[in-house]
Amino acid sequence: MMPEGRAREPVLRVRGVDKRYAAPVLTRVDFDLREGEVHAVMGANGAGKSTLTRIICGLTAPDRGTMTLAGDRYAPRTRRDAQRSGVQLVMQELNLVPTLSVAENLFLTDLPSRFGFVSSARLLAKAKAALSVVGLSELDPRLTVGRLGIGHQQLVAVASALAHPCRVLVLDEPTAALTDSDIELAFARLRALRAAGTAILYISHRLEEIQRIADRITVLRDGRVVATRPAAGVSLDDMVQLMVGERALEALDQREHARGEVALRVEALSRGRRVRNVAFDVRRGEIFGLAGLVGSGRTETLRAIFGADRPQRGRVSRGAGPPLRIRGPQDAVRAGIGMVPEDRKEAILHSQPVRVNMTLAVLRAFARARWWIDRTGEVRAAADLRTRLDVRSRSLDQPAGELSGGNQQKVVIARWLLRDCGVLLFDEPTRGIDVSAKIAVYRVLNELAAAGKALVVVSSELPELMALCDRIGVMSGGRLVATFARGQWSQETIVAAAFSEYAGRRDNTRGSH
């Protein structure tokens, strides 16, 4: 997918960049970004891609080395410097103000004003134009950002970057929250930008995406560039090998698909428009996937089962047991149901040590005389989990907020391993985490199923679900419209089911049984 004919000058040149904190993070990194190309920077966590990105965007200064932008010396000292030079960043961690409107977020740094007052009419018009660029022309710019789903928030962030002069666009995990259809939209837009000559630096953990969108890839490992080459002809496994240094995907084996008795039974569960009469069973040792578009009700279904939002109707029971009375998560947890939420920010105590995060749900288990924390037991359990899940932290006392996304996710999962829940609900467990952490999460999910747990996994990555699950249910418009057993599904049938409730309203009586 090389754009045709254009003379592609390196618009951004990085030469011999070193950066070290305690240990070297980047060593003699050379990197070129050409006009009109999508250049993916890849690497496992700690490989140095975020540091490189931060340097390019003016958030960190390199220890040594030089950069040029369009031939001129480029040494931004702040993000504003970089922005003024036309280097725009869209971060994985959304940089939006949730309480402000979409329009205000788009033009936060330069609100159109008249005599010092914000000019709403002009703001709205500009916002509408900016949103249409990312295909959100139907979105009302007056909505508060905090009320949008994460997928839409991500697109608003992209729109915000594009609304300013943009020579180099840096995208850090831009599609982490998007579903396939949204990604198509985003890619179409990226291709248009590329054709217009924008240089795009693209960071993603989704290798399939990189294969589809990137013209060239640069792979970092341990702070060094191990390869820069055209993306065409690099296979997924090649990429993993370059990043990890070994063939890891092949090592991810299929598990025995033994099934036990029903562990979780959901009947006629309903809540608002997003959860309509959903019913399914999950057996011990089974991984049940929930596929669907963003907004199809997958997250809401998990939250209703867990009591994070109270369902209006329906029953949840553990196996053949009586219906549970779930008034809140505390009741679900008591019944042996755990949930890893979609947004890690909802699960992590940022400023608290890893140890405290791991034992949060199970402090009672370390109680002496009901009140006192058994510190020795707590530390031992946390240390075990840290080893078992390979959590990369300086110590058990490091604040969890300092860990990478993948390691934070492991900490949240650890919480439920300690609790020893029979049913575990995972909402996008590998979203925004790097390839080695993903493999670790898959391994844990497999182990849990093998240990007889019943798992429900929501994911927007179909290949992931198809590799992991015994059965996949597809949600569309708040309904569970289809359930496929292993071997009976294909990407096409699942996608078709996911769109079924949105394509024409005639045939929406298909219930879920």
Next chain:
Amino acid sequence: MRKLPATPRVAEYVGMLAVLVLLVALFSGLSGHFFSRITFTTLANQIPALTVIAVGMTLVLIVAGIDLSVGSVMALGAAVLAVARVEWQLPLPLAILLCLSAGLLAGVGNGFITVRWAIPSFIVTLGMLEIARGGAYVVTESRSVFVGAAMDAVGMPLPAIGVSPAFICAVLIVVAGQVLLSRTILGRHMVAIGTNPEAVRLSGIDPRPVIVTVFALSGLLSGVAGVFHVAYLESADPNAGIGLELSAIAAVVIGGTSLMGGRGSVVSSFLGVLIIAVLQTGLAQIGATEPTKRIVTGAVIVAAVILDAYRRTLRDRRQIES
């Protein structure tokens, strides 16, 4: 096997102890009378009420709440105690029990209303501030109630050591508060709620009873402060404790507790109380006027918080380097 983390790290207190020693040295240099037993025992006997209120306030701030009603609730408790003893002629233990119950009730009210209707505690306790003050006026019919020597056993200095049982009691409450915070499940839950209440809820812990408990404790401790107050002054004044909430918040914040919740230490708050008390007494002894005292105290509060922020970044940097 790695070393267990020590609970209240001594290093955490070194900075504040240094400030305290510095202040004492400063005033000893400026005034010949300052460095004496009598100064310190007088000081110790003045602070029990503020100390126990600061303990409660620390816990409230840690769950990301605030309790503005403490001063009024103390006055209400003191009023109930004095009236029960003097006018209703109830035995002292019963009168004290009534006083504590009044505080506890106000605290439970604060907590319950805060969680039941999800109202910011700033608003709820602002309301309680007025209600309790009004209650104190009603109970005392807007007059000071003289109690006399009935409670000297609590408020008078013990001849052997010079400090009152109230002070000893307050120090024990500080210790208990710190133990509650750093050693118990309830304390851990408080810190977690102050950090991220949604994460706590999604971990299967209902944050609401914890928050009610914290406000109840703050109310109860305000009641205890009422007892100390009556014992110290030998009377109950319905206007007592006006602005006390701000002194308590100042002490707690000097101690490095975050107004945003999730971080704090009861012992540090006590050191904050001591710093404010030394400052007040010292300034009085060197003959500073009331306006000067207020300006200096205010400056010290802000400086302490800046120092704390600075120390924190230094420590973070050291951790990153290591």
